Every structure is written in structure tokens, then in C-alpha cells.
Amino acid sequence: MIAFFDTVHEDTDLYSTPQVFRKRVPVSPLKPGEKAPLFGVHRQRTIGQYITWQTDYSKTVHLHDWLQTGPLVVAFYSSGWNAYGKTYLQKLTRLYAHIREAGGNLLVISPDSTDSLQTLVDQHDLPFTIAQDAENQIAAKFGVHSADDPVWNWIAGITEDVPYPALFLVAPDRQLAFSFLDKDFTEEFPAEQLLNRIDEQLGVELAFYNRKAA
Numbered sequence: 002m003i004a005f006f007d008t009v010h011e012d013t014d015l016y017s018t019p020q021v022f023r024k025r026v027p028v029s030p031l032k033p034g035e036k037a038p039l040f041g042v043h044r045q046r047t048i049g050q051y052i053t054w055q056t057d058y059s060k061t062v063h064l065h066d067w068l069q070t071g072p073l074v075v076a077f078y079s080s081g082w083n084a085y086g087k088t089y090l091q092k093l094t095r096l097y098a099h100i101r102e103a104g105g106n107l108l109v110i111s112p113d114s115t116d117s118l119q120t121l122v123d124q125h126d127l128p129f130t131i132a133q134d135a136e137n138q139i140a141a142k143f144g145v146h147s148a149d150d151p152v153w154n155w156i157a158g159i160t161e162d163v164p165y166p167a168l169f170l171v172a173p174d175r176q177l178a179f180s181f182l183d184k185d186f187t188e189e190f191p192a193e194q195l196l197n198r199i200d201e202q203l204g205v206e207l208a209f210y211n212r213k214a215a
Contacts (some may be wrong), residue, residue: 004149030144030167030182037075037171038142040064042132046115048122049130062132068173072105074195075169077145078131079111080121081161082152085186089166090125092190097129099122103199105170110134121131140164145182170198179201193209 031037041061067073076093080086097107109131111118118131140146145167153159168191170179181191181200 006169026147027150028144028147028165030180031177033177033180034046035177037064037175037177039130040139040142046133047130048118062145067106067108068171072199073171074100074107075171076106076107076109077140077164077167078109079163080117081159081163094127097191103196104203105199108132110139112137137146137162137164142194143167144168168193172202
């Protein structure tokens with residue numbers, strides 16, 4: 002019997018080193034009904050006004066700190082999205098006022114450097130909290146970033162390691178009430194759907210406490 006490698010010419014290096022093949026797994030954002038992952042952000046990586054009193058003596062702000070006053074919208078953003086990022090940020094800014102009126106809050110998470118995020122907040126007078134997600138660790142937990150499925154592999158003009166545009170609504174019990182991912186960078190911004198989910202979430206909470214009080 003002739004061994005397979007005996008049939009390969011000496012001038013080829015196709016099999017000169019072991020090849021490791023693995024299935025490339027696309028991003029898979031968390032779905033409504035699932036639990037939001039636990040995460041914390043160091044104060045030095047957090048820019049904004051919304052910090053609860055219980056974090057005054059802590060160096061890290063955790064998800065449960067933001068959830069103490071109601072549902073939280075978690076949005077992923079990056080300036081590496083270029084023109085799309087500018088428009089997306091404008092939409093988040095307009096959406097924030099409505100989120101607050103509806104009884105929720107907004108946390109924007111970005112892999113950008115803290116210096117660039119501080120400049121962004123100062124230049125645009127951003128009213129919401131924005132936190133740095135070093136190496137996209139939080140984005141990976143939410144399923145909107147994967148080394149196997151990078152944005153630059155799909156969208157021309159993007160060369161940085163960035164998350165996909167995404168929005169999540171986290172209820173105080175950490176259950177997700179809304180999930181949105183714009184993988185093709187072409188989806189309509191779901192402001193109305195998100196606000197409706199916040200209203201529904203607050204209605205459920207109000208009914209629960211009314212029954213509990215009765």
C-alpha cells in the first residue's frame with residue numbers, strides 16, 4: 002500500500018504543517034426570555050452621570066446597580082462603524098429622552114478607548130452613560146461579537162475589531178424583554194418597538210406589585 006503523503010510532490014508544502022479546521026460560528030445575540038449576562042465596568046472606564054448611590058464606594062459598577070431603578074437598555078456602539086456609527090449615535094441620543102420618560106435607562110457599551118469616548122461625550126454633550134468594553138468582552142457575552150464572525154468580514158470599509166450594532170432591554174430580574182441585532186447594517190432602528198417593550202415591562206411590574214400589595 003502506498004502512503005498518501007508519498008503521492009504529494011516534494012515541492013509542495015500543503016501538508017508540511019498540521020492543519021486545524023474548525024467550524025466558524027456566526028454571532029448569536031441573546032434572545033428575549035434569556036437572562037442578561039452578569040458584568041461589571043470599572044469606574045475609570047465609565048463616562049456619564051448615572052451611577053447609583055450603592056456604587057459610591059465601589060470601583061466597579063455592576064449590571065444590578067443600573068437595574069435598581071427600572072429596566073435598562075443596553076446598546077452596543079463603535080466609532081469604527083464610520084458614517085453608520087455617527088447616525089446610530091444620533092438615534093441613541095434622541096431615543097434616550099424617550100427611554101427616560103418611559104421609566105427606563107440607557108447604557109451604551111463601546112470598545113473605543115476611554116479618551117476617545119470622553120471626547121465623544123464632550124463634543125456631543127451625550128446625556129447617557131457610556132462604558133468602555135475592553136476587547137469586546139461584554140459584547141461577546143451578549144452574543145454580538147465573535148472572533149469567528151468579525152464585522153469587517155461582512156461590511157466593507159470597517160477594519161477595526163468592533164461589535165455588531167445591537168440593542169437589548171434588560172428587566173430588573175435580568176430577563177431580556179427585547180433584542181435587536183443589525184448584522185447587515187441596513188435594518189431600521191427599532192425605537193418604537195423598544196419603547197413599547199419598556200411600557201409593557203413597566204405594566205407587568207406595576208401589576209405584580211399591585212397584586213402583592215393586595
